[in-house]
Structure formats: C-alpha cells, structure tokens
Amino acid sequence: MRPPTEPGRSLHLAVVLLVAASGAVESISFTALDGVFAGVMTSNLALLGMAVGREQETGVTAAVLALAGFGVGAVVTAWLTRRCPPAATHWPMPVMYCLAGEVILLAVGAVIWGAIGGTPGRAARDALQFGAAATMGIQSAAMVAAGRAAAPTTYLTGTLATYIVKGVGARHPDRWAPARLGALIVGAGACVALLREAREWAGALPVALGVCALLIGAAPLIRMRRATAGG
Numbered sequence: 001m002r003p004p005t006e007p008g009r010s011l012h013l014a015v016v017l018l019v020a021a022s023g024a025v026e027s028i029s030f031t032a033l034d035g036v037f038a039g040v041m042t043s044n045l046a047l048l049g050m051a052v053g054r055e056q057e058t059g060v061t062a063a064v065l066a067l068a069g070f071g072v073g074a075v076v077t078a079w080l081t082r083r084c085p086p087a088a089t090h091w092p093m094p095v096m097y098c099l100a101g102e103v104i105l106l107a108v109g110a111v112i113w114g115a116i117g118g119t120p121g122r123a124a125r126d127a128l129q130f131g132a133a134a135t136m137g138i139q140s141a142a143m144v145a146a147g148r149a150a151a152p153t154t155y156l157t158g159t160l161a162t163y164i165v166k167g168v169g170a171r172h173p174d175r176w177a178p179a180r181l182g183a184l185i186v187g188a189g190a191c192v193a194l195l196r197e198a199r200e201w202a203g204a205l206p207v208a209l210g211v212c213a214l215l216i217g218a219a220p221l222i223r224m225r226r227a228t229a230g231g
Contacts, residue, residue, distance in 0.1 A: 004013055006088060006089070006148075007088060007089060007148065007220075008149075008220055009087065010216050010217070010219045010220055011089075011090070011091070011150070011217060012147055012176045013078065013131070013216055013221060014091075014181075014213045014214075014216040014217035015150055015151050015153060015176070015180065015213075015217075016176070016179050016180055016183045016215065017183070017209050017210075017212050017213035018099075018139060018143075018153040018209070018213045019153045019154075019156070019180045019183040019184050019187065020183040020184065020186055020187030020190075020209050021139075021153075021187060021205075021206040021209035021210045021213065021224035022038075022039050022139065022153050022184065022187065022192035022206075023153045023184040023185065023186070023187025023188035023189075023191070024128070024190065024205045024206040024209065025038045025039065025044060025106070025132050025135065025136060025169070025206045026038055026188060026189065027040060027187075027188045027190075027191035027192050027202075028113075028128075028131070028132065028191060028195070028202055028203065028206075029066070029129065029132045029196065031195065032170045032195055032199075032202070033120075033125050033128060033129050033190060034058055034059070034061070034062030034125060034129060035047070035059065035063065036059075036062045036063050036064065036066045036070075036129070036197070036199040037066065037134040037212040037219045038066060038070070038129075038133045038135070038136045038153060038154075039070065039133070039136030039137075039140065039154030040154065040155050041066070041067060041070055041137060041155075042155070044063045044066050044067055045063075047059065047063050047155075047215070048060060048064065048067070050117045051063060053191040057104055057190045058198040061126065062067060062125075062126075062129055063122070064127055065129045065130045065131055065133065065208075066130075066132075068133070068193070069079045069129065069130035069131065069132070069133030069134040069137065070137035070139065070140075073102075073133070073134035073135060073136065073137025073138040073139075073140075073141065074137035074138070074140060074141040075137075075141075076138070077137065077138045077141035077142050077145065078141050078144075078145070079096045080094050080097065080098055081095055081142065081145035081185065082146050083137060083145075085149075086147055086148075087146075087147065087148075087149055088120065088147070088148040088149050089149060089220055089224070090149060090220035090221040090224055091142075091149055091150065091217050091218075091220075091221060092145070092146070092221075093221070094145070095142045095145050095146045095150075096195070096217070096218060096221065098138055098141070098142045098145075099138070099139070099142050099210070099213070099214050100214060101138060102138040102139055102142070102210060103132055103207060103211055103214060105116045105138070106135050106203070106206050106207045106210055107207045108131070109128055109131050109132065109135075110126075110201055110203030110204050110206075110207050111203075112124065112128065112133070112203075113128065113200065113202065114201065114203060114204070116201045117199065117200050118195070118199035118202060118203075119199070136154045139153055139154055140152075140153070140155070147214040151176070151182070152182065152205075155181060156181060156184060159177055159180060159181065160177075160181060162177070163177040163178070163181075165208035179223070187205070187206075187209065190205060191196065191200075191205050191206070
C-alpha cells in the first residue's frame with residue numbers, strides 16, 4: 001500500500017473552517033471597525049487610494065493599520081516557518097504553532113471586544129484593526145508555508161477563478177473549492193448576525209472556528225507521529 005501523497009479529508013475540512021473564520025473576522029473588520037478588510041490587502045490598497053483622494057483621514061489610518069498588521073503577521077510567520085520541510089499530507093509543527101498564535105490573538109481580541117460591549121472607541125478600533133489584520137497575515141503566511149497540504153483561506157479570488165477555468169465541466173473538479181467559497185459566505189453571514197443580535201459575542205465566533213480548525217488540522221500530524229513511534 002502506497003503512503004498518501006495528497007491532503008486528506010481532515011486537512012481539507014480544517015482549511016474550510018479557517019476560511020469561515022476569516023469570513024467572520026472580515027465582517028467585524030469591515031462592518032464594525034473602520035470599513036477596511038483584515039485579510040484582503042489588494043482591496044485595502046484601493047481603499048487607501050480612495051481615502052487619500054477624498055482626504056479622509058480615518059480611512060487612510062484604517063487602511064494603513066490593516067496593511068501594517070497584515071505585513072507584521074505575515075513576516076513573523078514567514079520567519080518562524082522558514083525551515084518547514086515540504087509536506088503534502090500534514091501541516092508541519094511550525095505552521096501549527098503559528099496557527100495557535102493566531103487563535104490566541106483572536107481570543108485576546110474577542111475578550112477586549114466583549115469587555116467594551118462591541119462598541120470600541122477610536123484607540124480601541126485602531127488596536128483591534130491592527131490585531132485583526134495581523135491574525136489574517138499569520139493565517140495567510142501559514143497556509144503558504146504549508147504548501148500542498150493547504151489552500152488560500154483569506155483571499156479567494158484566485159480560488160474562484162481557478163475553479164471557473166479548470167473546474168467547470170472537468171471530469172474531476174475540486175469539490176473542496178465550492179466548500180471554501182461557501183464557508184466564506186457562511187462565516188461572514190453568521191458573524192454579521194451575531195453583530196446584530198449579540199454584538200459583544202461576535203468576536204467569539206472566529207475563535208471557535210479557529211480552535212476547531214487547529215484541532216482537526218493536527219490529526220494527520222498526530223497519526224503520523226504515532227505511526228513513526230509504533231514503527
């Protein structure tokens with residue numbers, strides 16, 4: 001029996017959960033902070049240009065904070081995962097550590113969000129904007145470091161384009177691509193509903209999704225280590 005050479009179901013499901021978490025974070029960032037995205041930096045560059053053109057100081061500050069936070073998260077993660085061995089069937093430990101750090105940052109943000117009743121002032125909004133973008137930078141860079149064992153989770157335009165070009169009409173389309181796209185919608189929609197009905201709890205949703213993704217994503221690595229120890 002040949003060893004597996006492709007990501008298993010658990011890793012695909014973990015990626016779907018991370019996408020849902022990013023959708024939830026984007027909902028808070030765009031609708032409840034200052035109208036910029038936590039993980040979609042190309043859109044933030046456009047928003048920055050529009051804010052500069054309108055001479056809108058708040059929009060410029062929010063876009064710059066998001067870009068800076070994402071960059072810091074991505075750079076730190078790239079440094080921590082720089083020696084990750086290539087793997088197609090599991091996420092290396094440095095990737096897992098970075099995702100755990102992301103969850104911790106999300107949890108800190110959720111506690112702050114809940115403590116202020118989901119209505120942050122200027123300074124708190126700036127801090128939360130930077131922190132939210134940093135978590136998305138961590139997540140994006142971690143998925144890049146995971147290589148074939150992962151997929152994009154914060155910016156899915158390429159996923160949609162690839163599925164349209166290579167998936168529609170194909171004999172064996174990637175069935176996980178629609179799941180990721182749907183998860184983004186579900187995560188964003190669920191978080192907006194929380195913002196409307198129980199605003200102070202909205203920050204807990206991405207934390208819960210991130211924890212579930214981390215636990216499920218760790219399963220292949222645990223099985224591999226047990227097999228190695230048993231062998």
